[in-house]
Amino acid sequence: MIFARLRILAVALLAIVALGFATTAKADTGTVHIRFLKGGWVIGGTIGEGTLTFRGRTYRLAVGGLSWGLTFGGAAINLRGTVSNIRSPRDVEGVYGAGSAGAAIIRGPQAVVLTNQSGAVMRLAGMQTGLMVNLDLNGMALTLK
Numbered sequence: 001m002i003f004a005r006l007r008i009l010a011v012a013l014l015a016i017v018a019l020g021f022a023t024t025a026k027a028d029t030g031t032v033h034i035r036f037l038k039g040g041w042v043i044g045g046t047i048g049e050g051t052l053t054f055r056g057r058t059y060r061l062a063v064g065g066l067s068w069g070l071t072f073g074g075a076a077i078n079l080r081g082t083v084s085n086i087r088s089p090r091d092v093e094g095v096y097g098a099g100s101a102g103a104a105i106i107r108g109p110q111a112v113v114l115t116n117q118s119g120a121v122m123r124l125a126g127m128q129t130g131l132m133v134n135l136d137l138n139g140m141a142l143t144l145k
Contacts (some may be wrong), residue, residue, distance in 0.1 A: 026071060029084040030054035032092070032122060034142075036063045038132065039074030041065070052092055053084065059089045065140035075130030077110060082120045089144060091118045096140045105131055114140070 036048025045065040052059045083092050094116035111125040 027085045027087055028055065029082055030086060030089075030092070031081070032061075032083050032124065033078075033080045034061065034063055034124070035076070035078050037074065037076055038067070038134075040067065040071040042069070042071060044071040044134070046138075048077075049145075050142075052089060052144075054086065054089050057068045057089075058128060060091070060145040062145050063140060065138060067134070067138040070133070070135040072134070073130060073132040075128045075132035077126065077128045079110060079112070079124040079126035081124035081126075084121050085119050085121050091120050092122075093143050094118055094120070094141070096122065096142065097138065102118070116142075 031053045032050060034048060034050030036046050036050075038044060038046045046063065046065040046067070048063040050061040051064060052061055057144050087094060096114035096116050106129065109125070110128045112122075114122045114124070
């Protein structure tokens with residue numbers, strides 16, 4: 001009887017030690033730089049490219065999307081920032097949705113925080129160049145090239 005209890009205790013101790021050594025994928029942060037063109041009249045479109053730097057490696061990104069609302073004009077937008085809560089480069093892929101408001105006559109600042117379906121959170125800031133007025137809903141898709 002005492003040996004049975006000691007055996008149970010030993011198995012439990014081994015399980016606790018094994019759990020302590022088990023590794024889980026830790027969410028991490030990367031840097032993002034995207035450049036895209038946005039234009040439209042009520043319905044707008046976005047197309048561009050960028051890079052993700054994650055754990056010392058750089059990955060190419062493709063950017064595309066649609067917007068609907070008050071959209072007039074066209075602009076080139078250059079944003080830099082971070083993407084957090086990712087475990088692999090594939091976690092940045094997906095659709096990021098947001099409402100946006102902005103205006104640029106020649107040049108204007110932009111800042112946005114976006115989240116995708118995987119829980120990746122992008123915090124971006126930069127400049128918009130062109131003639132653009134918008135108060136719209138956006139859907140931007142990012143994919144690895």
